Amino acid sequence: MSDTKKNFLVGVFDEESVLVSAVHKIREKGVKIHEVYTPYPVHDLDVHLGYKRTRLARAAFLFAITGTTLAILMQTYMLGFAWPMIIGGKDFVSVPDFVPVTFELTVLIGSLGMVATFLISNGLGPGKQAIMFDPRSTDDKYVMAIELGNNTKFTKEQITQILMENGVSEKPQEKEV
Amino acid sequence: MQYTSPVREPLVLRQMHKNDRKTTMHDITDDICRQVEAAPNMRWMIALGISLVVLAWGSYTLYRTWFFGIGEWGLNKTVGWAWDITNFVWWVGIGHAGTLISAVLLLFRQKWRASINRSAEAMTIFAVLCAGSFILMHMGRPWLAHWALPLPNTYGSLWVNFNSPLVWDVFAISTYLTVSLVFWYMGLIPDLATIRERAKNPISKFVYGLMSFGWDGSTKTWARYEMMSLVLAGVSTPLVLSVHTIVSFDFATSVIPGWHTTIFPPYFVAGAIFSGFAMVLTLMLITRYVFKLEPYITLAHIESMNKIILVTGSIVGVAYITEFFIAWYSGVPYEQYAFINRMFGPYWWAYWAMMSCNVISPQFFWFKSMRTNIYATFALSIVVNIGMWFERFVIIVTSLHRDYLPSSWVMFWPTYVDIGDYLFSFGFFFTCFFLFAKFLPVINMAEVKTILNSSTREAGEEYTKEEHIGETKTATAHLF
Numbered sequence: 001m002s003d004t005k006k007n008f009l010v011g012v013f014d015e016e017s018v019l020v021s022a023v024h025k026i027r028e029k030g031v032k033i034h035e036v037y038t039p040y041p042v043h044d045l046d047v048h049l050g051y052k053r054t055r056l057a058r059a060a061f062l063f064a065i066t067g068t069t070l071a072i073l074m075q076t077y078m079l080g081f082a083w084p085m086i087i088g089g090k091d092f093v094s095v096p097d098f099v100p101v102t103f104e105l106t107v108l109i110g111s112l113g114m115v116a117t118f119l120i121s122n123g124l125g126p127g128k129q130a131i132m133f134d135p136r137s138t139d140d141k142y143v144m145a146i147e148l149g150n151n152t153k154f155t156k157e158q159i160t161q162i163l164m165e166n167g168v169s170e171k172p173q174e175k176e177v
Numbered sequence: 178m179q180y181t182s183p184v185r186e187p188l189v190l191r192q193m194h195k196n197d198r199k200t201t202m203h204d205i206t207d208d209i210c211r212q213v214e215a216a217p218n219m220r221w222m223i224a225l226g227i228s229l230v231v232l233a234w235g236s237y238t239l240y241r242t243w244f245f246g247i248g249e250w251g252l253n254k255t256v257g258w259a260w261d262i263t264n265f266v267w268w269v270g271i272g273h274a275g276t277l278i279s280a281v282l283l284l285f286r287q288k289w290r291a292s293i294n295r296s297a298e299a300m301t302i303f304a305v306l307c308a309g310s311f312i313l314m315h316m317g318r319p320w321l322a323h324w325a326l327p328l329p330n331t332y333g334s335l336w337v338n339f340n341s342p343l344v345w346d347v348f349a350i351s352t353y354l355t356v357s358l359v360f361w362y363m364g365l366i367p368d369l370a371t372i373r374e375r376a377k378n379p380i381s382k383f384v385y386g387l388m389s390f391g392w393d394g395s396t397k398t399w400a401r402y403e404m405m406s407l408v409l410a411g412v413s414t415p416l417v418l419s420v421h422t423i424v425s426f427d428f429a430t431s432v433i434p435g436w437h438t439t440i441f442p443p444y445f446v447a448g449a450i451f452s453g454f455a456m457v458l459t460l461m462l463i464t465r466y467v468f469k470l471e472p473y474i475t476l477a478h479i480e481s482m483n484k485i486i487l488v489t490g491s492i493v494g495v496a497y498i499t500e501f502f503i504a505w506y507s508g509v510p511y512e513q514y515a516f517i518n519r520m521f522g523p524y525w526w527a528y529w530a531m532m533s534c535n536v537i538s539p540q541f542f543w544f545k546s547m548r549t550n551i552y553a554t555f556a557l558s559i560v561v562n563i564g565m566w567f568e569r570f571v572i573i574v575t576s577l578h579r580d581y582l583p584s585s586w587v588m589f590w591p592t593y594v595d596i597g598d599y600l601f602s603f604g605f606f607f608t609c610f611f612l613f614a615k616f617l618p619v620i621n622m623a624e625v626k627t628i629l630n631s632s633t634r635e636a637g638e639e640y641t642k643e644e645h646i647g648e649t650k651t652a653t654a655h656l657f
Contacts, residue, residue: 039622041399049396056405056408075339107356107413130391139371
């Protein structure tokens, strides 16, 4: 965390539908929204906020094919080269027999790699501290944070006014984080 | 345009004690966090105490197993694989429902999974650990368990045999355990953050803060989280199917009459889902009663699970009959004898217990009155699990105890150490489950909140108060 603190204006919404239309209207006015915090994944809110589609699935695919490759190399090396043995008259490198382990390692490395990517890209992990603009965003409120330093075109009062016009349920508070 | 089907039951009921108003998101948070935040009640402590006693007794027989060796078991020269593998397959089967609920039902957009997936996944993890404990037990020398991994052993570069289904099993079970654990824990993080924000006691604030990984619920995180859940569901679906397929390979790739059948993989998978759902129902009905979760785990949930039990139970029934037909049709006398021996041999009682518990009993669920009856569901869920245990016992023991040489025909009977080891797994399973139910949220709050708006009925909407009272009465019918 950097030492420089930033000022945010925090708007609290009660309803999902009000929030989604507010996001549209506020962005149309040219106000940059820092982030919206919700108690559950609001469908397509990332699209409304103009975020890029996550590339997590691609990361998962890359990890998965790494797993496939490692599994094939491992089995081929161990049974084919390191210590070849005749087992049940089969070939040393008996491809059909390698399918189960290859599949399992694909799934294992693919999912562990993806979860690690997810945690790292979101800065999540044991001991990490969350920045909570309003603790009720994990309960039943939708919380919108607008960074004042990032919206120099507008005064604080103007942004407050815009938020009030778009259905916040209480007066927006300023918060230093 | 949105169309809401009128026949669908609401998944979150209104609550009478809250003046019959619509359940809000805050109610969900309160209802689910309550049991985590409150001091443990007497009923919970008694339940945990009983589990610990069973665990202690099981630990004694486990000590005998490991100290004196597996000669303490009822195995003999003909039947070298019996009780432990039966229990292993039984527990792995039970461990199939959780991931099925969280993965397959997610892909099929079955919203009713939302309030049951958390505890079903927890159950999966504990069941797979129990299954793993039997693998360690039957090794006899569990301190050499790492030899099952592809590590170079002390004597040179001799590796594990990748042609063996037992090695496939090692990979399948450990992958399944890891992925299920990760899936379950990732689902827990948002809810742990909710508890962290509510915590007043500094110790719980610290512990839940540590466990919630700094979750803040931002849209960016949720968007990635949803993608991750979808991909995990996508890879877990074939994983669930592969695990029991590979377990069935332990038998199917052998040449023992009664085991050497290509029908085993689908038949085992259906049986696993069947027994898994039965165990989910048993635990869910108890949890719902103890923690008063009737508004979240409704009769609609129970009915849906009963339908899956009916389908998978019938698949298992068809598999039993197909197996018999193929044994006759094969014209192989050994194969035919194995099946006649199952039905009318000295273990006839196990066979008929299996047939009546697994094939006949789920047929009651053709009737809606049975599917929505809590007592019937609870009783049948236990009957199904007894039946599924006997299925594994029948497949394993009756196929072995009369081999090709009649002079070596014997019977297998378990010793008290065998039974104690089985009790160990029960003690372990229930201890884990009760600890989970007390210290972690048993229902996925975030997911129930997503379905809240679409799935609670507005007051007066073609749904009379009388209906509602009737439903709540049935829903709260006391089990014990």
